[in-house]
Amino acid sequence: MGLKMRTRFAISVGRAAAAASRLAGRGEGMVVGGKVTLKLAPRAIADLANDRVAVLISATNGKTSTTRLLANAVEQLGPVLTAQTGANMTSGVVTTLANGGADTIAVLEVDEAYLPMVTADTNPRVILLGNLSRDQLDRMNEVAMTARKWRKMLAEHPEVTVVANADDPIVTFAAEQAPKVIWVAGGQVWTADSAVCPDCGTLLTRDDVSWHCTGCGRSRPEPTWFLEWTDGVGTAVSPAGERFDLSGLKLPGRFNASNATMALAVCGQLGLNLTESVDRMCHVEAVSGRYAVVDVGSLRIRLLLAKNPAGWTELVDVMPPAPAPVIVTINSNAADGRDPSWLWDVPFEQLRGRTVIATGDRRRDLAVRLLHAEVDHVVIADPYAPNAPLPPAARDLDIIDNAATYTGFHTLRTRAAREAGK
């Protein structure tokens, strides 16, 4: 497969480490294996990439779903290499690349902070940039800093085609100087992190469709791809005016229709059949457990991943209407962000009329937030226990929505899988 000896050796040692991690019950071992491989062969990603990486996808929210939608569409060309678990830092990327055939096309999700490094190593044909907003403020760069790094990255890789969300001013700032950009009107519900121009600091002026800066004259680039969203149904409109009905998507909500539209713009750039691309996207059901219905303890829940305010703002839309109760799981492990003050940026007021079952390590922070939002709530350490003091309406539901932060979400998935295997 033309790999350097060092890389081959490093991969085999990494695989052994991953297997050991799996045996020890510590998850799928992708990250551990990847870390070992990169330690032994720091250039392993470049060696493995070998010009077969078609697309890198990055965003604060929706990158795993967008990657799955796009990977499914690209499969019309043959097998596609993509991470199945959302492992998106360099360790995950190296493991994904090492596990596929040398000529298999790769469609890879990449963490925002790691995108410049992975771009330099993989020489992708297209980079999809979805959105940038606050996430894990205790460890991630400020949003504007990430945008500046992306901007520099694109200046250093003028050969790459960028598919970018014109409705996100921060993404626009990152992509605007790239020689080839396909602008998509993907929408932006969460605007609090792009209140000011990322370049000159002036407060941006917005109306229903557009935005501009009165300080430096920067404005929303003219999109060529559009998402139309009417009465809960999305339509993607191509530069040629072709209309693609997205109502068959199994991933719910406007946000996923936007993800699909951006993915479809990439399909156009790769020369794929667009109708077939949409058909293939419609086969994507649960992505890494998102929106999956699972049994946990005495409850049947629908899993919703809610990591940050922007993601939350999209989620309230896909929940059944009040007064259906919902479970909300808030943790503050490293992967969730240690600081849950973002809860105060989430418009929990929209949950008025329901009872929220607050759980997770930071359920008491959530309870104080809900108190201030005037949302009825109960705090329960284990709401899945048969004798948990749930509100009666929760037991009456066939399926109850359970929004959870990253580690809460994965704990629930793992618990459901374990209990199903009994």
Add this chain to the structure above:
Amino acid sequence: MTESVVRIVSIYPTLLGTYGDGGNVLALRHRARLHGITVDIHEVIPGDPVPTDADLYVIGGGEDTAQVAAANALRADRGLVTAVDRGASVLAICAGYQLIGTEFPDAVGQPAPGVGIIDIRTDRLAQRAVGELVARPSRFAPPGLTDFFSGYENHAGATHLGPGVQPLAMVEAGIGNGDGSEGAVAGRVLGTYLHGPCLARNPQIADQLLSWVTNRTLAPIVEEEVVALRAERIDYVARNS
């Protein structure tokens, strides 16, 4: 007898609200309702004049670029300075705390001019302060502040207090101003690095501000959710420090 309305101004929430600081305004509204105080909350966006006749001004935290933009807008506007001169109360958090002083570091670490309503100066800490912050009220703290303060800090500022400005609290765990003290108090101006947000986790501070602006002594009102959260966070810090 006409009921008086407490006028609260939220300064530039679009620029300064990175760490859930909007929660401070929600907490003021919430505590005011518990005490039977009517509030009128006004959000000012940059470019609009800052009212000079409000009772209480709340300033949140923000990223570096936004912090400089906010400081420049407030210096040009002068409304906040006028309000403080006539005795208005101020709560300023994190980047907002830094910018009400005379000087703070900009995005590249160069000194930027603050609004100067309080004699404090901020430069850079050697290492960013990120984590839980627990502090006890200093002997200079207003009389309504007796409980430990609990919050989360995330900043790179070392804040130096000038003459006439006193520390609000002394650090038990965390970094605060960087010299063992935390926050500042000068007259009715309070500054602090506590977010979480500050007033939701420390309702005594909300009550102190409301007490100032109403000239009333407020009865202590305890809510079980808040008590449970404070106990959990203080216990967490005790076990991990």
